[in-house]
Amino acid sequence: MADMRERTRVERSSGDGREWETFVRQDPDSSLRHVGSVTAGSEGVAYEQAATLFGDAADIWLCPAEDMCRYAERPLCDRIEDAADA
Amino acid sequence: MISVSKLLCGLAAAGDGLRYDDPSGPDQITEQRQRKPVVVWNTTKGCNLYCEHCYAGAETEPATGELSTAEGKRLINELAAFGVPVVLFSGGEPLVRDDVTELVGHAADRGIRPVLSTNGTLLTRERARDLRDAGLAYAGVSVDGLPETNDAFRGEEGAFDAAVDGIEACLDAGLKTGLRYTVTERTVDDMPGVIDLLHDVGVDRFCFYHLDYGGRGAAVQDADLTPAARRRVVRRLCDLTREYHADGAEIETLLVGNYADAAFLVEYAREELGATAARRVYEYLRRNGGDPAGERVADIDYRGDVHLTQFWQGYALSNVRDRPFGRIWTDTANPLLSRLRTREDHLSGKCADCCYRDVCRGGSPLRALAVHGDPFAPDPQCYLTDAERQRDVPPADGNGVSEPAD
Numbered sequence: 001m002a003d004m005r006e007r008t009r010v011e012r013s014s015g016d017g018r019e020w021e022t023f024v025r026q027d028p029d030s031s032l033r034h035v036g037s038v039t040a041g042s043e044g045v046a047y048e049q050a051a052t053l054f055g056d057a058a059d060i061w062l063c064p065a066e067d068m069c070r071y072a073e074r075p076l077c078d079r080i081e082d083a084a085d086a
Numbered sequence: 087m088i089s090v091s092k093l094l095c096g097l098a099a100a101g102d103g104l105r106y107d108d109p110s111g112p113d114q115i116t117e118q119r120q121r122k123p124v125v126v127w128n129t130t131k132g133c134n135l136y137c138e139h140c141y142a143g144a145e146t147e148p149a150t151g152e153l154s155t156a157e158g159k160r161l162i163n164e165l166a167a168f169g170v171p172v173v174l175f176s177g178g179e180p181l182v183r184d185d186v187t188e189l190v191g192h193a194a195d196r197g198i199r200p201v202l203s204t205n206g207t208l209l210t211r212e213r214a215r216d217l218r219d220a221g222l223a224y225a226g227v228s229v230d231g232l233p234e235t236n237d238a239f240r241g242e243e244g245a246f247d248a249a250v251d252g253i254e255a256c257l258d259a260g261l262k263t264g265l266r267y268t269v270t271e272r273t274v275d276d277m278p279g280v281i282d283l284l285h286d287v288g289v290d291r292f293c294f295y296h297l298d299y300g301g302r303g304a305a306v307q308d309a310d311l312t313p314a315a316r317r318r319v320v321r322r323l324c325d326l327t328r329e330y331h332a333d334g335a336e337i338e339t340l341l342v343g344n345y346a347d348a349a350f351l352v353e354y355a356r357e358e359l360g361a362t363a364a365r366r367v368y369e370y371l372r373r374n375g376g377d378p379a380g381e382r383v384a385d386i387d388y389r390g391d392v393h394l395t396q397f398w399q400g401y402a403l404s405n406v407r408d409r410p411f412g413r414i415w416t417d418t419a420n421p422l423l424s425r426l427r428t429r430e431d432h433l434s435g436k437c438a439d440c441c442y443r444d445v446c447r448g449g450s451p452l453r454a455l456a457v458h459g460d461p462f463a464p465d466p467q468c469y470l471t472d473a474e475r476q477r478d479v480p481p482a483d484g485n486g487v488s489e490p491a492d
């Protein structure tokens with residue numbers, strides 16, 4: 001089926017160190033879930049940090065944030081003109 | 087945030103509603119809003135100073151990727167829609183952004199209580215008046231010691247005098263203004279002197295922060311107090327507060343960032359004021375709820391990343407550019423967020439059976455993470471004795487009969 005939804009590419013500026021998008025599979029039969037990002041200078045340190053925060057997960061995946069392409073239907077820049085303001 | 091003056095002196099804290107995790111707050115803010123976090127917004131990473139303990143790791147040049155004015159306003163709209171009661175404009179130094187007054191005004195217009203955390207050195211009289219007119223509810227100015235200590239810590243000679251000028255500018259403009267003071271080995275001895283000096287200037291609200299182990303704060307862990315020294319300084323602050331009040335000076339004193347203080351205050355009240363007072367203090371603190379990370383306090387950094395506290399910058403839940411704050415904050419599919427919110431069930435070591443876990447909740451998960459590699463391990467800053475951790479709480483009356491909490 002054709003994709004009818006419009007999305008905008010979201011840029012995420014990097015901070016001090018390197019950001020690592022973090023995904024965990026809580027149990028062997030659950031699906032992989034994005035659980036945020038950790039800041040670390042290397043993959044090894046990023047893994048250690050993720051493992052201390054999500055120690056009971058079965059699997060942990062890490063990806064450098066700058067290598068992620070993010071497409072969102074309602075990014076903040078599009079929400080600015082939203083008529084349904086608070 | 088624990089109001090020592092309120093708890094020990096029964097002062098109706100003038101800061102009611104500034105922070106809802108202040109024990110004096112809940113009467114002022116509706117039930118609905120109480121469950122929503124106070125949001126710290128690090129509007130910029132830029133700062134005109136370079137302090138050794140900066141949790142934000144601020145730099146003298148602003149970083150790229152800051153939320154723009156338009157993005158900031160939209161963010162504020164979303165925070166208001168979600169029911170956030172208070173936004174603390176912080177940094178870096180928020181006053182290096184020239185749109186801060188506009189953003190403060192926008193928050194006030196949307197029914198959010200805007201408060202400011204600043205090093206004070208850029209607060210001119212004109213700026214203070216503009217902020218007041220925009221609706222700023224409170225300015226917290228950071229000073230860390232008497233001039234010599236403060237200036238060495240802040241990396242700039244004259245920073246102390248500039249901060250005091252800033253405080254005076256705020257007070258002259260009629261802005262409610264208070265001190266923010268980080269207690270470390272280096273600043274601890276200056277504490278009574280700073281209260282004295284600033285009280286003469288006209289300040290009547292004094293907030294003392296324990297060092298958290300995030301940002302550059304992690305690098306100065308060695309300058310942190312030992313548990314015994316921490317206990318002494320908290321006791322000194324309790325004594326000082328009561329002495330000021332006995333002299334008719336109703337200063338407001340608060341402790342921030344270490345909920346072993348809550349347990350200690352119950353112990354202090356029991357010792358100095360009796361079992362009934364101790365019980366009252368305990369009930370207040372139990373309702374207050376202990377360490378607020380990931381629950382009653384949230385942080386949004388300069389580029390929109392959402393953190394569990396302002397000090398915990400090394401982990402982000404998500405980013406407000408991708409997803410509205412309310413969705414991020416209520417997404418308890420995140421296992422860390424959900425464990426933090428039920429942390430009583432996950433506390434380990436001496437916290438697991440501590441009688442004060444309802445008023446403390448294991449203290450700072452960030453310090454536990456930094457020192458023990460486990461956010462649910464005991465806070466390394468805990469200074470309670472084993473005997474105190476095994477007491478009967480709530481404290482029974484002198485005759486052993488408990489009275490209903492009032």
Ligand code: SF4
Nearest residue numbers: 133137140144178205
């Ligand atoms: S602690 Fe405050 S004044 Fe010091 S560098 Fe950080 S933001 Fe600037």
Ligand code: SF4
Nearest residue numbers: 437440446448449468
């Ligand atoms: S033992 Fe744990 S729960 Fe008890 S006061 Fe210390 S840090 Fe808090």
